[in-house]
Structures are given as C-alpha cells and as structure tokens.
Amino acid sequence: MDAGRAHEIRTGLDRKPGLREQAALYYRISRLNLKAQTAYHGEFVLGLLFGLVWQGSMVLFAGVLLLRFPGLGGWKQGDVLLIASMRLVSHSLYVACFSNIAMLSMTVQEGRMDGFLLRPMPVYRQVLLSRFQVNSFGDLLAGAGIFVLALFRLDLGWTPLKAVYVVCGILGGTLVEAGVQTLLAIGALRFTGLFTWTSWVDQTISTFGNYPLNVLPSPAKDALTFVFPVAFIAYLPAAIVTGHTATTGLPLWLTAAAPLLGLGFFLLAKTIWYRSLRLYQSVGG
Amino acid sequence: MSEIALNPASGPGPFQLPSQLPSQPPSQLPSQAPSQPPSQPSPQFPPLRRSADTRQSRRAWRAARVTVLSEFYEWGRVASTLGMLVIRAALTYWLWQALYATTKSAAGLDSRQATTYALLGVFYVAFRAVNRWAARDNMVQHMLEGTIAYWFLRPVSPRRFYCIKACGDLGYGASWGAIAYIVCLTSGVIAPPVSVRAGLAALACMTLGLVTLYYLRLLIDLACFWTVVNNQLVIMYEIVQNVLAGALVPLWFFPAWFASFDRLLPFQGTLNVPLSLYIGRTPVNQFAGALEVQALWIAILAVLSTLVWRRASARVTVLGG
Numbered sequence: 001m002d003a004g005r006a007h008e009i010r011t012g013l014d015r016k017p018g019l020r021e022q023a024a025l026y027y028r029i030s031r032l033n034l035k036a037q038t039a040y041h042g043e044f045v046l047g048l049l050f051g052l053v054w055q056g057s058m059v060l061f062a063g064v065l066l067l068r069f070p071g072l073g074g075w076k077q078g079d080v081l082l083i084a085s086m087r088l089v090s091h092s093l094y095v096a097c098f099s100n101i102a103m104l105s106m107t108v109q110e111g112r113m114d115g116f117l118l119r120p121m122p123v124y125r126q127v128l129l130s131r132f133q134v135n136s137f138g139d140l141l142a143g144a145g146i147f148v149l150a151l152f153r154l155d156l157g158w159t160p161l162k163a164v165y166v167v168c169g170i171l172g173g174t175l176v177e178a179g180v181q182t183l184l185a186i187g188a189l190r191f192t193g194l195f196t197w198t199s200w201v202d203q204t205i206s207t208f209g210n211y212p213l214n215v216l217p218s219p220a221k222d223a224l225t226f227v228f229p230v231a232f233i234a235y236l237p238a239a240i241v242t243g244h245t246a247t248t249g250l251p252l253w254l255t256a257a258a259p260l261l262g263l264g265f266f267l268l269a270k271t272i273w274y275r276s277l278r279l280y281q282s283v284g285g
Numbered sequence: 286m287s288e289i290a291l292n293p294a295s296g297p298g299p300f301q302l303p304s305q306l307p308s309q310p311p312s313q314l315p316s317q318a319p320s321q322p323p324s325q326p327s328p329q330f331p332p333l334r335r336s337a338d339t340r341q342s343r344r345a346w347r348a349a350r351v352t353v354l355s356e357f358y359e360w361g362r363v364a365s366t367l368g369m370l371v372i373r374a375a376l377t378y379w380l381w382q383a384l385y386a387t388t389k390s391a392a393g394l395d396s397r398q399a400t401t402y403a404l405l406g407v408f409y410v411a412f413r414a415v416n417r418w419a420a421r422d423n424m425v426q427h428m429l430e431g432t433i434a435y436w437f438l439r440p441v442s443p444r445r446f447y448c449i450k451a452c453g454d455l456g457y458g459a460s461w462g463a464i465a466y467i468v469c470l471t472s473g474v475i476a477p478p479v480s481v482r483a484g485l486a487a488l489a490c491m492t493l494g495l496v497t498l499y500y501l502r503l504l505i506d507l508a509c510f511w512t513v514v515n516n517q518l519v520i521m522y523e524i525v526q527n528v529l530a531g532a533l534v535p536l537w538f539f540p541a542w543f544a545s546f547d548r549l550l551p552f553q554g555t556l557n558v559p560l561s562l563y564i565g566r567t568p569v570n571q572f573a574g575a576l577e578v579q580a581l582w583i584a585i586l587a588v589l590s591t592l593v594w595r596r597a598s599a600r601v602t603v604l605g606g
Contacts, residue, residue, distance in 0.1 A: 046517035053521055057528050064538045068391045069384050106418075135517075196362065196416055200369045208376050215383030220376065 026129065033132035044134060051095065051138025054206075055088055059146055062210045073215035078154045079242045084210035085143070085150035086166065087234035090173030091206070092139035098178035099136070100128050102198040105188035113189075114282050123277060124270060127185075154242075162241060165259075169237025172262030176232045177205060179262070179269035186273055189280040201228075209233050214247040221249070229265065232258045345441040349453030355420040356457065370411050370465070377403050378474060392537040398564040399535060401475040405563070406532040408465045409556055412458035413498065422450075424506040425514050431603045444594050447506070451499050479565035486572040487563040493579040494555030500586035501526070501551065507590070510597035513604070531557035537566060551582035 017025070038044050062084045066077045075083075100107075107113055107130055116126040156162065180201060188194040209230050213221050225231040231248075236258040239248050248255050356363055381403050385396035394402070417423050427433040436443040469475045478484030505522050509515045527533050529552035536544055536557045547553050558575045561567035567575075 040512060040514050042512045043514050043517050046521055050517050050521055050524075053524050057524050057533060060528065061533045064534050065384060068538050070387055073383060109421075191361075192359075195418055196366060197369070200373075204373065204376070208380070211380065215386075216376070216379045220379060 029129045030132055033129070034134075037132050037134050047134030048137055051092070051135035051140070052142050053138070054135070055092070055139055055142035055146075058206045058210065059084065059088070059142065061207070073212040074247055075212045075242070075244060078150070079238070079244065080211060081146075081150045082154055082242060083212065083234045083238040085147040086170055086238055087173060087205070087209045088139075088143035089147050090143075090170045090233060091177060091209075092136065092143035093170070093174040094177040094181075095133055095139045096136035097174070098128060098181065099133050100130050101178065101185045102181040102202065103131065103195070104185040105192060105194040105198070108188055108280075109192055109283055111282065113280065117277075117280075124182075124273060156241060165237070166241055168259035169234070169241070172237065172259030173233035175262040175266035176229055179266040180205075180229065182266070182269040182273050186276040186279070189276060192283060204228075205230055205233065209235070211235075212239075212244070212247060214249065218249075225250070232262055232265070345445065346449055348441075348446060348449045349456065351422070351450065352415050352417070352420075352453045353457050355417075355422065356415065358420075366411075367461075370407070373411075374404055374407050374465075374469075377407050392535070393566060394535065394537055394564070397476050398566060401564050402531075402535045402560050404469060404475050405466075405560055406535075406556060408462050409530075410527060410532050412462040412465070413495075414502070415454045415457060417454075424509045425516055425519075428509045428513050428602075429604055433601065434603045437598070437601060443598065447503065448499075451502075455495060455499075476564065478563045480569070482569050483562050483565060486569050487559040490554060490559035490562060490572070490575060490579065491556075493576065493583065494559060496583050497551050497579060497586065498526075498555055500583065500590050503590050504586070504593060507593045507597050510600055510602075513602070526552055526555075529553065530555045531560070535560075537561070548578070551579075551586070554579040554582065 037047065062080070066072075066080055071077060072080050101124075104113075104127060107127065112130065113127075116123050116130075119126060181198060184194065184198055184201060187197070208224070213224055213231050213235050216224065221231075236248060236250070236255045239245050240256055240258075245252055245255050254261075378400060381400045382396065385391070385399065389395060391399070418426070421430070424433075427436070436446055439446060441449075466475075470477060478487060501522070505515060505518055508518055512518070529547050529550055531553065536547060536553065539547075547557075554575060558567065558579075562569060562572060562575075
C-alpha cells in the first residue's frame with residue numbers, strides 16, 4: 001500500500017463522522033443484526049412475542065393486585081397504574097436502546113469484546129449495537145398500550161408542563177435503568193456469570209418498580225432510592241404528577257429533579273465504565 | 286460455521302454416528318467388544334458382564350454432581366445468588382404486608398396465608414432450576430458449540446444422561462429450598478402447614494409437580510434438535526409457567542374463568558395445588574382429584590417425551606468445528 005493511500009485511510013479514521021453518517025452506520029449495523037436474528041425463524045417470532053408476554057405478566061401481577069386491593073400506601077389504583085405504565089414505557093425504551101449492556105457477560109464469554117476494542121468506534125456504542133433486541137417491539141407495544149390505558153383512567157388535569165414532565169420522567173427512568181446495568185456491566189469485564197445479577201436487577205425493577213415505595217420499611221425504601229435507585233425510574237416522577245410528593249419522604253426539589261438525576265447518573269455510570277475498561281480480561285479464544 | 290450431519294438419512298459424512306446408538310440400552314454400550322456384534326450376548330461371562338453393567342450404571346450417576354461442582358467452583362456466584370434471593374424475599378414479604386394493611390382478607394386468603402404462599406412461590410422460582418449458562422451447560426450451548434455430539438458418544442444414553450443431570454439439579458435446588466424453608470419457618474416469616482396431613486399432601490403434590498416440570502423442560506430442550514436455538518422458547522416457557530403455576534400471584538386472586546381454564550393445564554399442579562393445600566385454602570379431601578390430574582399429565586408427557594427423544598436422536602446436527 002502506498003503512503004498516500006495509507007494517509008488517506010488514517011485521515012478517514014481520525015475524522016469524526018457527522019450525525020448523518022453515524023445515523024447511517026447505526027441503521028446499517030442494526031439492519032444486519034436484524035437479518036442475523038431472522039436466521040432462526042421460530043426464535044425470531046418468539047422474540048417478538050417475548051416482550052409482550054413478559055411485560056404482560058408483570059402488568060397482570062400489578063393489575064390483579066390492584067383490582068383486589070383498594071390501594072397501596074395511600075395511592076389510589078389509578079395512581080399506582082401510572083407508576084406501572086411509566087415504568088413499562090421507560091423499560092421498553094431501555095430494552096430498545098441499552099439492553100445489550102446487560103448482556104455484556106455473554107458478549108465477553110463469546111470472545112466478541114476483543115473485536116470491539118480494535119474497531120474505530122466507541123466501545124460502549126459497539127456493545128449497544130452488538131445485537132438487535134427483537135423483543136423491544138413487544139416491550140414497546142405493551143408499554144405504550146398500558147400507558148394509554150392509564151392516561152384514560154386518570155383525570156389529572158393535564159397541562160403542557162405536566163405532559164413534558166411525564167416525557168422527561170420516562171426518559172430519566174430509561175437512563176436510570178441503563179445506568180444501573182452499565183455499572184453492573186463493569187463486573188462482566190472481569191468475571192463470568194454476571195448474567196444472574198443483571199437478570200435479577202431486571203426482575204426486581206420489573207416487579208417492585210411498579211409500586212409506591214413508601215409501603216416498604218424505611219431502610220428498604222432508602223436502599224431502593226439511594227443504593228439501587230428504583231425509585232427514580234417511575235415512583236418519584238409519578239409522585240410529582242399525581243401530587244403524592246409528601247409520601248416520598250424526600251425534599252420536593254429532589255423528587256422533582258428525578259429525570260435530571262437520571263441523566264446525571266447515566267453519564268456518571270458510562271464514565272466509570274470506560275475507566276474500568278482496563279480491568280477487562282479476555283476469556284474467549 | 287461448519288455443519289456435520291449425524292442424520293443417517295442425510296448420507297455419510299465425515300463424522301457419522303450409528304443410527305442405533307441412542308436407542309440402545311446404555312449399559313450395553315461400553316462392554317461391546319469390537320469383534321463381537323451387540324446382538325450376540327457373551328454367554329461365557331454373564332456374572333462379569335452384570336457386575337460391569339452395575340458399576341457403569343453407578344458411575345453414570347456421578348454426572349449428577351456436575352451442577353453442584355460447577356456452582357461451588359465460583360463461591361461468589363453462590364453467595365451473590367443467595368443475597369439476591371434474600372432481598373427479593375424481603376421485598377415480597379413487605380409488599381404483601383402492605384397490601385393487607387387496609388384489609389383482613391382478600392380472595393379467601395388472609396395476610397399470613399398470602400405471605401406464606403408468595404414467599405414459597407419466590408423460593409420455588411429460585412430453586413426449581415439451576416442456571417447453567419455460566420457453566421456453558423445449557424442445551425442451546427451444547428447445540429451451538431457442537432458438544433451435543435458427546436452426549437451420543439458416552440457409554441450412557443443421552444436420555445439417561447439428561448435425567449441424571451436433572452436429578453442433580455433438583456437435589457441441589459431442593460437442598461437450598463429446604464434451608465430457606467427452615468430458616469423462614471423458624472423465624473416465623475411463613476406459617477407451618479395447617480395440619481400434618483396437609484403438609485404431606487402438599488409434599489406429594491409438589492413431588493409430582495417436579496416430575497411434570499422435568500418433562501416439560503425436557504420437551505423444550507429437545508426442541509433444539511429442530512430449531513438449534515431455544516433461548517426465547519425457554520424464556521417464554523418460564524414466564525408462562527410462572528404465571529399459570531401461580532408463582533407471580535396466587536391463582537386465587539385471578540378471575541374464576543382463568544382458574545377453571547388453568548385447572549386443565551399441567552402447571553397449576555406444580556405450585557398452586559401444593560401451596561393451597563399447605564396453607565389450608567384447599568381442603569385435604571380434594572387432594573385425590575389433584576393427584577389424578579397430575580398423574581394423567583405425567584403419563585401424557587412421559588409418552589410424548591419418549592417419542593420426541595426417538596425422533597431427536599435420529600436427527601442430531603453438530604455445529605462448530
């Protein structure tokens with residue numbers, strides 16, 4: 001290869017791609033990943049259904065309990081349904097955009113991480129684009145359906161500000177979940193078998209993120225607020241929208257800042273993840 | 286990815302297994318002399334043959350230890366799994382206590398009964414199966430990595446090997462389940478069975494339920510012989526199973542039509558029936574009917590799994606290389 005060509009390639013690699021180029025690249029990678037998923041037809045169809053069934057079962061859990069019991073921790077049925085629906089939508093966005101980070105232990109075990117470290121693209125982004133999550137369609141469908149149902153059942157006196165806050169709350173919840181799984185994925189850089197933890201986190205959020213956390217004893221509530229921030233996913237934003245801020249036991253500004261804190265938490269988690277990349281130990285062959 | 290067909294119908298390949306191998310009794314396989322066809326027994330040494338068979342049979346059961354050994358290979362994983370379970374159990378307990386804070390009874394269950402049911406459901410989900418993913422011992426991993434071929438080369442039939450491994454998993458899970466049960470019972474978190482008869486009936490139902498679960502999971506795993514991967518199928522099965530068995534919410538909270546429909550399926554007998562007997566929601570005199578339904582399902586699933594094993598063994602595809 002002549003020097004001119006080598007220089008051209010190097011310049012091309014050093015140049016930061018524009019937004020349009022990046023979008024085109026994401027589209028191409030996702031399209032190829034989707035094509036790879038369709039290699040196993042049965043799995044593909046079941047993957048489409050999986051999100052719907054999984055989230056459906058969680059809604060069933062919440063729905064059955066809400067129908068049988070008058071309320072929970074001072075929250076009426078409709079208010080609790082808003083928590084569940086906001087969590088579902090934020091979770092479906094998390095599955096579509098970030099859930100591959102939760103599968104990092106498998107990616108490392110398969111030896112695919114080594115390739116990510118060599119390519120001219122941010123490693124975190126490559127991890128997120130490593131698989132196409134077919135089940136995200138079902139998740140989105142279930143989340144959107146329940147959210148619309150909750151909106152019809154609630155009479156909250158909607159204002160533009162409230163609607164914007166709900167959208168911000170959902171996005172913040174997505175980022176909180178992504179941040180938690182990103183922090184957990186640091187362990188996957190070094191140890192195998194972390195998938196048990198990531199699935200536990202997923203299950204715990206899916207099960208207990210649907211309820212007002214003020215029903216729990218104080219130490220458990222504090223742990224789910226400050227250690228494992230489940231409260232910031234849907235409970236705190238829903239408390240602002242429904243006017244249950246007194247039940248949270250937190251200052252109003254902290255409760256209201258939940259979406260912003262979600263963004264901050266995710267950025268912090270991503271920074272720590274990048275710094276922890278030096279811990280990575282290859283296990284594939 | 287290279288693909289080597291072991292299906293006799295697909296013609297000779299570089300790695301061809303005899304089509305009769307899986308269907309032969311496992312005990313005959315290791316002792317076959319190369320010069321002696323398997324159809325001709327060796328009348329000279331019958332006592333020796335029997336002794337070798339017995340030894341072989343006993344040795345095969347050592348495979349049951351694999352799960353325990355691979356779990357304890359990483360102590361941290363076991364400890365973290367237990368930590369996760371304790372947190373989940375505590376959250377479940379508090380949630381049910383909160384639900385009953387404003388009412389004494391719902392769906393015929395009081396707070397103590399519902400909490401006991403919910404906690405036993407949590408333990409059931411946690412210990413009924415062992416996650417073999419980290420040990421790369423899932424059926425789908427064997428299929429994708431081609432290690433499924435070894436199942437057909439060992440001196441024990443794949444069907445028996447699967448059963449032995451499942452027994453090992455069950456023993457391991459049941460041990461942890463028993464510890465969790467005793468800890469919760471002695472600390473007063475869960476209630477004891479309403480009577481000794483109810484406790485024994487629940488245990489009998491749970492045992493049959495575990496047999497049912499074994500056959501159901503076997504059929505899901507055998508699907509790999511046709512679909513190669515079954516990740517989504519396994520997850521779907523577990524969700525459906527958890528819902529229909531009552532592991533997520535006691536089935537008493539569901540509408541009556543749902544419970545009636547679920548009664549015809551094999552899932553309810555695996556958890557809801559034994560737990561309902563245990564907490565006294567179902568009288569012990571209805572125990573016989575539940576047993577009959579379970580026995581019928583076990584018979585159906587056993588026949589089905591035998592047929593599927595036979596078909597699966599004839600179409601093994603080994604990937605990798």
